[in-house]
Amino acid sequence: MRNASTALSxxxxxxxxxxxxxxxxxxxxxxxxxxxxxxxxxxxxSFDDEAMFAFGESLVSQAQFLASDxxxxxxxxxxxxxxxxxEALLDDGVLHRSNDEQSxxxxxxxxxxxxxxxxxxxxxxxTWTECESLSEDLxxxxxxxxxxxxxxxxxxxxxxxxxxxxxxxGEANVFPPALxxxxxxxxxxxxxxxxxxxAPEPMNITAMRTMRAHWPQxxxxxxxxxxxxLSRFPLSQDGWSVADVERLATLVLAVPTYALMRKEHPVRxxxxxxxxxxxxxxxxxxxxxxxxxxxxxxxxxxxDPAAIIDSxxxxxxxxxxxNFHSAHGVCAGPRLMxxxxxxxxxxxxxxxxxxxxxxxxxxxxxxxQVDLAYDYGLLGLQAHFIAFSQWPSMxxxxxxxxxxxxxxxxxxxxxxxxxxxxxxNASYHSSEDRRSAREATYGKLARDCNQGLATxxxxxxxxxxxxxxxxxxxxxxxxxxxxxxMVRVGQGYEQVHAALLDYVLSTHLQLRTALQVQSKLNxxxxxxxxxxxxxxxxxxxxxxxQQRDGGVMPHLIDVLAQWLGLTLTVTASEISLTMTPxxxxxxxxxxxxxxxxxxxxxxxxxx
Numbered sequence: 001m002r003n004a005s006t007a008l009s010x011x012x013x014x015x016x017x018x019x020x021x022x023x024x025x026x027x028x029x030x031x032x033x034x035x036x037x038x039x040x041x042x043x044x045x046s047f048d049d050e051a052m053f054a055f056g057e058s059l060v061s062q063a064q065f066l067a068s069d070x071x072x073x074x075x076x077x078x079x080x081x082x083x084x085x086x087e088a089l090l091d092d093g094v095l096h097r098s099n100d101e102q103s104x105x106x107x108x109x110x111x112x113x114x115x116x117x118x119x120x121x122x123x124x125x126x127t128w129t130e131c132e133s134l135s136e137d138l139x140x141x142x143x144x145x146x147x148x149x150x151x152x153x154x155x156x157x158x159x160x161x162x163x164x165x166x167x168x169x170g171e172a173n174v175f176p177p178a179l180x181x182x183x184x185x186x187x188x189x190x191x192x193x194x195x196x197x198x199a200p201e202p203m204n205i206t207a208m209r210t211m212r213a214h215w216p217q218x219x220x221x222x223x224x225x226x227x228x229x230l231s232r233f234p235l236s237q238d239g240w241s242v243a244d245v246e247r248l249a250t251l252v253l254a255v256p257t258y259a260l261m262r263k264e265h266p267v268r269x270x271x272x273x274x275x276x277x278x279x280x281x282x283x284x285x286x287x288x289x290x291x292x293x294x295x296x297x298x299x300x301x302x303x304d305p306a307a308i309i310d311s312x313x314x315x316x317x318x319x320x321x322x323n324f325h326s327a328h329g330v331c332a333g334p335r336l337m338x339x340x341x342x343x344x345x346x347x348x349x350x351x352x353x354x355x356x357x358x359x360x361x362x363x364x365x366x367x368x369q370v371d372l373a374y375d376y377g378l379l380g381l382q383a384h385f386i387a388f389s390q391w392p393s394m395x396x397x398x399x400x401x402x403x404x405x406x407x408x409x410x411x412x413x414x415x416x417x418x419x420x421x422x423x424x425n426a427s428y429h430s431s432e433d434r435r436s437a438r439e440a441t442y443g444k445l446a447r448d449c450n451q452g453l454a455t456x457x458x459x460x461x462x463x464x465x466x467x468x469x470x471x472x473x474x475x476x477x478x479x480x481x482x483x484x485x486m487v488r489v490g491q492g493y494e495q496v497h498a499a500l501l502d503y504v505l506s507t508h509l510q511l512r513t514a515l516q517v518q519s520k521l522n523x524x525x526x527x528x529x530x531x532x533x534x535x536x537x538x539x540x541x542x543x544x545x546q547q548r549d550g551g552v553m554p555h556l557i558d559v560l561a562q563w564l565g566l567t568l569t570v571t572a573s574e575i576s577l578t579m580t581p582x583x584x585x586x587x588x589x590x591x592x593x594x595x596x597x598x599x600x601x602x603x604x605x606x607x
Contacts, residue, residue, distance in 0.1 A: 008087050010068035010079060013098035021197040022060035023319045026053070039195065039320050043094055051075075055082065059089075064098055113187045113202035116328045117172055123181040125168060127161045127269045128152060129261065138178055139544035146522050146530035150387040150514055151542045154380025155250050155287055158257040161269040163277035169256070171207055171281060172328040176545045187329070194319050196330040208332035211278040215337070217359060218279050219351035221367060222344045225252050228370045232452035240346055242293050243305035243445055245314070247381065247452070248345070249287035254377025256280050259366050261376075263526035273362035282341055285331060289314060289323045294441060297428060302437070305444055311342035372524060375457060378449045379521035382459065385446040386514040389464040390507050390539050392438045394556050395429035397503035404492035412563035415554070422553050439465055459517050462509065469505045480577055481566075488564045500568075503556065507536045507570050515572040536570035 016022070023039040029048065036053045038045040038060055047056050054074035070082040089095040126134055128148055135143035143151055152175075159170030160179035167183055174180040187202035196203070211218070229248050230236055236244045256276040259267040293303045300321065303309075309317075315338065318324055324331040331338070343349040359367065366373075402420025405413040429435045447461040471478070478501055485493040485500075515534060522529065537555040544552055554562075561567045565580035 008067055008083055008090065010066070012067045013064060014067055014086065014090075015064045015096045015098045016060065016062070016094070017096060018198055019060055019063045020193040021195060021199075023194050024057055024060055025316050025320060037320070040094060041195075043092065045089075045094065052085075055085065111189050113189055115185065115187055116202055117180070120180045120182045125160055125162050125181050125269055126179060127260070128157050129266070129269075135541060135545065138176065138547070139541060141538070141541050141544065142532070143538065143541050144530035144532050144534075146527050147518065147532075147534050147538070149380045149383045149521060150518055150534065151539060152545075153384045153388075154257065154377060155253045155284065155384075157380075158253070158260055158280060161260050161272060163272040163274050164270070165210060165274050165277075166270070167207065167210070167277065169272070169277045169280050170284075171204060173284075173326060176547065178545070178547050190330050190332070192334055194324070194335065195322055196324050199325065199330050201325060201329045203330050203332035205332060207278075207281065210274050211282065211333070211337075214275045214278050216351070216353050216355065216357050217275045217363060218282075219340065219344050219353070220357040220359070221275065221279060221363060222252070222341070223348075223351070224367055225255065225370065226345055226348060228374060229452075232374065239308040240310065241306050242290055242303050242309055243448055245309065245346065246287060246290045246294065246445075247378070247449065249283050249290065250381055251374050251377040252283040252345075253280055253287065254380065255366055255370060255373045258369065258373035258376045258525070261525055262372075267362075267366075271362075273360060273366070275360065275363045276366055282333065283345075285318075285323070286314065286342070286345075289318045289321075292321065292323065293317065294445075295428065295438065297434065302441075305441055305448075311339070311346040314342055314346065315339060375453065375524045376521060378452050379457065379517055379524065382446045382449045382461070382517045383514050383521060385442040385449075386461070386464060386510055386517060387539060389439055389442045389510045390536065391427075392429045392435035393465065393503055393506045393510070395423045395427060396432065396435050397499045397556060398423050399432075400499035401496050404489075404495055412559075415559055415563060419553055419556075419559070457520050459513065459520065461513060464510055464513070465506050469509055471505070474501075474505065474575060477575055477577055484566055484577075484579060485564075488566070500560075504536075504568055504570050504575050508572070508575050511536065511570065512572040533571045533573070536568075 018041070021040060025037050025039070027035050027037065029035050033048055034050050034053075036047040036050075036056050038056055040060070045056065047053055051074065055070065055077070058070075058073035067083070067086055068079070070086060071077045071079055073082075086095065090097075128134065129145075131145035131148050132142050135141060148157065156170075156175040159168065159173070159175045161169050163169060168174050168181065170180075172180070172185075184206070186205040188205050189198055190196040190201075190203045191198070226248070229251060233244065233247070236248075240248075256267075256272055256279070259276070260269065260272065290309075292298070293300075293307075293309075294305060295302060298321065300317075315335075333341075340352055344351055398416065398419045402416045402423075405417045405420070424430050429438065443461060443464045446464075450458045450461070478497075481501065482493070482497045485497050489496050511534060519529070537557050540552065540555045557568050557570065561580075567578045567580070569576045569578075
C-alpha cells in the first residue's frame with residue numbers, strides 16, 4: 001500500500017530516461033498467446049493482455065508525459081487501470097518523476113569517449129601466415145600452418161591482418177587479443193535508438209566512416225556473394241535456415257581470408273582493400289548473432305539449425321540479446337544501414353542506391369576468386385565443427401571421472417574435482433543435454449557443408465561420437481588401460497576406464513575426419529602437407545593463445561600423464577598408451593597439496 005507522499009497523482013510529470021534505448025517487440029509465448037515485450041537496459045517488461053499493448057507502445061514513444069496522459073493511450077483505459085502500472089514502473093526504477101535528479105541527467109550523444117581497451121603495442125601486425133613462429137611466441141607450442149583452421153576457426157583467421165587504411169580487420173575484437181595493435185580510433189557515445197542508445201560502451205566512429213565511404217560497392221558485392229551461395233545451396237531460395245545464414249556469413253568472410261591465406265599471389269597484410277575489410281566487419285556481426293542462436297546458452301533456447309529465419313527476425317534477436325554490444329563497444333551502424341545490409345544479403349533486395357557501381361580492381365579480383373574462396377570457407381567450417389567436437393567429448397569424460405572423486409584426497413582427484421567444477425559451472429558443456437546437443441549440431445552442420453562442395457571435395461562425416469568406432473580394433477589398448485587403471489586408481493577404475501576409452505575413441509574419430517577435411521583445405525590454398533602429427537592436446541592451443549587471466553584448464557591427457565603416469569597419444573592415425581617406468585602409484589593414492597590452477601581461476605573450454 002502506497003503512502004500519501006509517494007502515491008501517484010494524475011498531475012505528476014513522469015520521465016522515461018533514455019527512452020530511445022527501449023526496444024519493443026511483439027511475439028507469442030509457449031501457449032501461442034500474443035505478447036508484447038519491452039527491453040530497456042536491464043529491465044524486461046512483458047504484457048500478455050492485448051488490450052494493454054497500446055499502453056506499452058505509447059509508453060516508450062515519449063521521454064516525458066503527465067500521468068493522466070496514459071488514459072488516452074488506448075481504447076477504454078481508466079485511471080484505475082493505468083495508475084497501478086505506472087506506479088509499478090516507478091517502483092522498479094523504469095519511470096521517474098520529472099523533478100528527480102536521476103531523470104534530469106542527460107548525456108550528449110555525440111560526445112567523445114575514451115578508448116575502451118588498454119593501449120596495445122604499435123605494431124607491426126603479425127598474421128597467421130607465420131603460424132609456426134606466431135603460435136610458439138603466443139603460447140610456447142608450435143602449430144603447423146597446415147593445421148591452422150583446426151585450432152583457429154576459419155572465420156577468425158583474418159582478424160589480425162591490416163587493410164590499406166592500416167586498420168586490423170578485427171578492429172577492437174581481434175582474435176586472439178594479444179595480436180591487437182594500437183590504431184588511431186575515434187570513440188563516441190552512441191546516438192542510435194535501441195539498446196545501444198547512450199550505452200556505457202562507445203562506438204568506433206573511424207571504422208564507421210570508412211564503411212560509409214565504401215557502402216555502394218559493399219552492397220553490390222553482397223548481391224554477388226549471395227547469388228554465389230545460392231548456386232551451391234539452391235534450396236535456400238525457399239527460406240533461410242539458421243545454419244544457412246551462418247554458412248553464408250562465414251563464406252562472405254572467407255573471400256578476404258582466402259585472398260590473404262592462399263599460397264600463390266596472396267594479398268599481403270596492409271594491402272587488403274577497405275571494401276573487403278569493411279564487408280568482413282559488418283558480416284562478422286551477423287555471424288556472431290546466428291552462432292549464438294545455434295550454440296550459446298542464454299536467455300533464449302538455442303534454435304534448431306533448420307529453423308527458418310529472416311532479416312527482421314535477425315535484427316529483433318540481435319536487439320533483445322544485446323548482440324549489438326561487445327565487451328569493447330557497440331555497433332556504430334545506424335539501423336537503416338544494418339537493415340539494408342540484412343535485406344540485401346538475406347532477403348535478396350536491391351540496394352537502396354541504384355546508381356551503377358564499378359568495382360575497384362582489387363575488389364573485382366577478390367570476387368573473381370569466389371569459387372575457391374567458398375571451397376576454402378566450407379572446408380574451414382567443416383574442419384572447425386569436427387575438431388571442436390573434442391570439447392564436449394572431453395567435458396563428458398571429465399564430468400564422469402570426477403564423479404569417482406568423492407571421499408578421495410589425492411592430488412590427482414583434487415585436480416579432477418576442480419576440472420569437473422569448471423565443466424559444470426563455467427563452460428558451454430555443463431550438462432549431458434548440452435554436450436550431446438552440441439555434438440549433434442556440429443555433426444549436422446559439418447555434413448550440410450558437403451552440399452555446397454564439389455563431389456571430389458566431399459568428406460564422409462560420420463557420427464562424431466563413438467557409435468561409428470570399431471571397438472574390436474582397440475581391444476588390446478582397452479585391456480591394457482583397464483589393467484593400469486586398476487592399479488593406479490583402485491575403486492571406481494571401471495567407470496574411469498569406460499569414460500577414458502569413450503573419450504579417446506571419439507577423439508581419434510574426430511581427428512581422423514577433421515584431418516581429411518583439413519588436407520583438402522590445404523590443397524585449395526596450395527599449402528604443403530604438415531610435417532608434424534596433430535595431437536589431441538594440440539586443440540589446447542586455441543585456449544592458450546588467448547592468454548586469459550587465471551590460466552587454462554589443463555588437457556585431460558596431460559593430467560593423466562602427470563598424475564597417473566599414463567601417456568595416451570591420440571592422433572588421426574593411432575591411439576597408443578605408454579606407462580612411465582617405476583611410476584610411484586602411492587603418490588596417486590596419498591594425500592598431497594593441490595598446486596594446480598584454483599577452480600575460480602581456471603578457464604574451461606567454451607567453444
